Amino acid sequence: MTLKIFGKRPVFKKPIYIVRPYLPPKKDIFKIINKLNASRYLTNHGYYVQKFEEKLQKYIGAKHVILTSSGTIGLQLAFRALDIRDEILMPSFTFVASAHSATWEGLTPVFVDIEPDYFTIDTTNLESRINKKTNAIMGVNIFGNPCNIRRLKEICKRHKLKLIFDSAQALGSLYGDKRVGNFGDLEVFSLHATKIINTLEGGFISTNNTTLSKKIRLMQNFGFKGYDRVVSLGINAKMNELSAAIGLYSLRNIEKNIKDNKENFNRYNALLKDIPGIKTYKIRPGCESNYNYYPIIIHKDFIITRDQLCDIFWKENVITRRYYFPGCHNHPPYNKKHKSHKKLINTDEISNSILCLPCFPDIGDKRLEKIVYIIKKAYKMRNQIRKYYSKNKLKLINPV
Numbered sequence: 001m002t003l004k005i006f007g008k009r010p011v012f013k014k015p016i017y018i019v020r021p022y023l024p025p026k027k028d029i030f031k032i033i034n035k036l037n038a039s040r041y042l043t044n045h046g047y048y049v050q051k052f053e054e055k056l057q058k059y060i061g062a063k064h065v066i067l068t069s070s071g072t073i074g075l076q077l078a079f080r081a082l083d084i085r086d087e088i089l090m091p092s093f094t095f096v097a098s099a100h101s102a103t104w105e106g107l108t109p110v111f112v113d114i115e116p117d118y119f120t121i122d123t124t125n126l127e128s129r130i131n132k133k134t135n136a137i138m139g140v141n142i143f144g145n146p147c148n149i150r151r152l153k154e155i156c157k158r159h160k161l162k163l164i165f166d167s168a169q170a171l172g173s174l175y176g177d178k179r180v181g182n183f184g185d186l187e188v189f190s191l192h193a194t195k196i197i198n199t200l201e202g203g204f205i206s207t208n209n210t211t212l213s214k215k216i217r218l219m220q221n222f223g224f225k226g227y228d229r230v231v232s233l234g235i236n237a238k239m240n241e242l243s244a245a246i247g248l249y250s251l252r253n254i255e256k257n258i259k260d261n262k263e264n265f266n267r268y269n270a271l272l273k274d275i276p277g278i279k280t281y282k283i284r285p286g287c288e289s290n291y292n293y294y295p296i297i298i299h300k301d302f303i304i305t306r307d308q309l310c311d312i313f314w315k316e317n318v319i320t321r322r323y324y325f326p327g328c329h330n331h332p333p334y335n336k337k338h339k340s341h342k343k344l345i346n347t348d349e350i351s352n353s354i355l356c357l358p359c360f361p362d363i364g365d366k367r368l369e370k371i372v373y374i375i376k377k378a379y380k381m382r383n384q385i386r387k388y389y390s391k392n393k394l395k396l397i398n399p400v
Helices: 026-039 047-060 071-081 097-104 149-159 210-220 241-251 254-272 306-315 345-351 365-380 382-391
Strands: 064-068 087-091 108-112 134-140 162-166 186-190 203-207 278-280 294-298 354-357
Touching: 026 241, 047 064, 047 203, 047 241, 064 071, 064 210, 071 097, 071 162, 071 186, 071 203, 071 210, 087 097, 097 108, 097 134, 134 149, 149 162, 203 210, 254 278, 254 294, 254 365, 306 354, 306 365, 306 382, 365 382
Parallel strands: 087 108, 087 134, 134 162, 162 186
Antiparallel strands: 064 203, 186 203, 278 294, 294 354
C-alpha cells in the first residue's frame, strides 16, 4: 500500500471518524419508542429523566444530578446559579463553547495557559492572573484527563473564588478514587453524540450542594415551583424523555466502552512510540481517563507538518481533527476584544501541533493498525511528501 496523494486508492473505502456515537441495540430503541408512544409523556421531568438522573447520581457518587438540553446550556445555568460576575479564569485550550457560554452570560473569559503534558489548566502561575474582578476559575477536564484539582481547590479557597469544572468530555474519569463529578462547586458534562455515552444531544450538572441543586432545578424549568407558580427567573433547559431513555440504556455500557477505549489507547501508544517526532498523550498520575479521545503531537522531527498529515489522513478517508486549534484566544470573537490573555506559550504550541486520531470502542485492531500505517508510511515518504506540498497548495477543508 502507498498513499492517495501519489495516485493510489485510499486506505479506507468509507470515512473513519475520530469518534463513533454509541447507540443501544435497535430492539431496545424500539422498546423505548413503543413505551413513549403508549404514555405520550415526552418531556417535563418524566419517568426516563428521573430514572437517568438517579442512575447518574449512583454512578458518579454525587448527591445531585440535573439533566439539561445540552452541556453548553448547563454551563450557562451554572454561571447564573453561582452568581458569577465580571471575570472568570479558564484555559484557552478547550472547545469554544466553554468561552461562549461565559461570554453569553455577560462574563469576561480571561484565558490562561495549560500544562504541556496533560493539556489541562496550568496552576503554576495561575494566582498571578487573579485580580479584584476575578470571580471564579473554571478548569476543563480535557479529553477526559482530570485537572490538578487539589491545587485548584487550594487556590480558590485562598482567594475566595467559585470553582467550576467543564467536564464535558470526562464522564467516567477518575481523580484518585473519586469519579469526576464530585469536585468544585459543581461540574458540567456533555452528553452530545461524540461523548463516551450520549443522549443524541444533552448534558447534565452534578453537585454536592443541595441549595445550589434546588436553585438550578428552578432555573432549568422557567422558574416553576409546582403548577402555575413561578418563583424565580428561568429558561427551558430540560432534557426530553427520548434523549433521557437513550442515555439510560447507554449508561449500562459505559464501563465496557471505557475498557475498550483504554485498550485502543494503549495499543496506539505501543505502535507510535518509536516514530520520530510523534509525541503521545499522557494521563495525569493517580488518575484515570475515559480514553474517549486520542490526541498526538507532531513535532518538527517528523518533518511533515501537522496540517500536511491531517490532509493526508483526510485523503485516506480518516477524518482526523485538530482539537483544539487555534485556541479560543485566537478566534475572532476573542482575539481582539480580550487582550488580557497575553502570551499562552503552551497553548499555542500544542494547538498548532495537535491531531486527534479515531478512537472509539469498536474501532478494532485492523483499522487502528491501518491508521498507524498511514503515519509510518508518511514518515517514510517524508521527502517525497514535502516535494508534493511544495507543488500543491495545502487547503484544508473539512470533508464532512
